Amino acid sequence: MDILNGSKRDLGAGNFGVARLLRHKETKELVAMKYIERGKDVLAKAKTGTGKTVAFLLPSIEVVVKSPPTSPDNKRPPILALVICPTRELANQAATEANTLLKHHPTIGVQVVIGGTRLGLEQKRMQTNPCQILVATPGRLKDHIENTPGFETRLKGVKVLVLDEADHLLDMGFRKDIERILTAVPKERQTFLFSATVPEEVRQMCLVALRRDHEFINCVHEGTGETHQQxxxxxxxxxxxxxxxxxxxxxxxxxxxxxxxxxxxxxxxxxxxxxxxxxxxxxxxxxxxxxxxxxxxxxxxxxxxxxxxxxxxxxxxxxxxxxxxxxxxxxxxxxxxxxxxxxxxxxxxxxxxxxxxxxxxxxxxxxxxxxxxxxxxxxxxxxxxPSTDPETVKKVQKALCHVEMRNKEAAYQAWLGYYNSQKMIGRDKERLVELANEFSRSMGLDNPPAIPKLILGKMGLKNVPGLRAK
The missing domain is CATH 3.40.50.300 (P-loop containing nucleotide triphosphate hydrolases)
Incomplete structure (x- = not known):
């Protein structure tokens, strides 16, 4: 869905109307946008790489643009649009896209709150800069709700809530965080839930997050596979x-x-x-x-x-x-x-x-x-x-010798933990260790690295032949 073709010039005039975009080819993605513009909650199943970020940002921005300005005396101005993403990279990307769309609206502020940064710096930035649109990862957003004075009050102004990559949010164990966030935002709001797949867990989330009369839009077109044909x-x-x-x-x-x-x-x-x-x-x-x-x-x-x-x-x-x-x-x-x-x-x-x-x-x-x-x-x-000549093999082996030993040890332990969690491989512990030691040899090691006994215990690998404990 390249909905920005022929539409960015419209944004420069300050018109975010979805209707203007519908002059272009009417795809299922644009149909989803029509429902969004009508005020409906939407569950959209959309393939990766279809430009869905813009699909939820445009109507979210329009809600912000149409909202009456808040008083300059208000020390805790409301957040009007809240976008929740599963990863820091996705959150930063969504915020960058929002700022691009808003370049002709300098009074509208977009802020990002994500893990891996200092909470205090985010608190200060939220206090001193405009924030009508907030993009967040769930864990850090919950931190602000519980630890930033006045933050939950600001969330009471949310008119639009977006859950992006909902299946991934749930895969990563964020369900409880999302449920806590839902209690902090108004019940009278519009919610967009985008997901590449719609398993049972996503359907359960829809019951909690979306209105009962929400629209389901399948943006995966008939006759196309799940992976790109190109x-x-x-x-x-x-x-x-x-x-x-x-x-x-x-x-x-x-x-x-x-x-x-x-x-x-x-x-x-x-x-x-x-x-x-x-x-x-x-x-x-x-x-x-x-x-x-x-x-x-x-x-x-x-x-x-x-x-x-x-x-x-x-x-x-x-x-x-x-x-x-x-x-x-x-x-x-x-x-x-x-x-x-x-x-x-x-x-x-x-x-x-x-x-x-x-x-x-x-x-x-x-x-x-x-x-x-x-x-x-x-x-x-x-x-x-492909054929791999002996000189290439020697070159790779020589390069492996220059990789730090501690990095090889960490990779061995991580490899063992990952495949231990794969049922088809991890259920036979002795075979798992044989394969891990094969990986160790592929790194150029004569003996597998030793692993702390505590970690072996947590993996359920104590006393398995072939492992070295420390």
């Missing part, structure tokens, strides 16, 4: 000892074929992400990394750089898997087992956005091949392995 999807099966060399070979080949390459490499955990980023850096590739162990200021800076750049590889955990809009990504490479089918689809959705072509490669070990049965209805084909 994205060529392949999978490769190779033993773990070949993964690092294969990854390097695939990246070098893609770079050679694409002068303006822009690649995202998804890894299973934050510490495996760090390991892979360090390795590719040692191999002199132009690499950045994003994961949950990095400070928010760093993540924001790297995210913005990758959004604007070409000729760059972003190695990331799933903090970049959903909703984040990185234009012109040419390749998404997933290394290891995605958490589930939906995660595979959302990761893939970082490429092929807004009608452009892209490529997706899934690299699995033989014992991960069972995962493909969950993708059997998707247009994903098996690809033969």
């Amino acid at each position: 994205v060529r999807q392949t999978h490769m099966i190779a033993s773990l000892d070949k993964h690092f060399s294969l990854l390097y070979t695939l990246l070098r080949a893609h770079i050679a074929d694409n002068v303006d390459y822009k690649v995202i490499v998804f890894c299973t955990t934050a510490m495996v992400t760090k390991l892979v980023a360090d390795l590719l850096g040692e191999l002199n590739l132009n690499v950045r990394e994003i994961h949950s162990r990095k400070p928010q200021s760093y993540r924001t800076r790297v995210s913005n750089e990758f959004r604007k750049s070409k000729g760059l590889i972003l190695v990331t955990s799933d903090v970049s898997a959903r909703g984040v809009d990185y234009p012109d990504v040419t390749l998404v490479l997933q290394v290891g087992l995605p958490k589930d089918r939906e995660q595979y689809i959302h990761r893939l959705g970082r490429t092929g956005r807004k009608g452009k072509e892209g490529e997706g490669i899934l690299l699995l070990a033989p014992w991960e091949e069972y995962f493909l049965s969950s993708l059997k209805d998707l247009p994903i084909t098996k690809s033969s392995l």
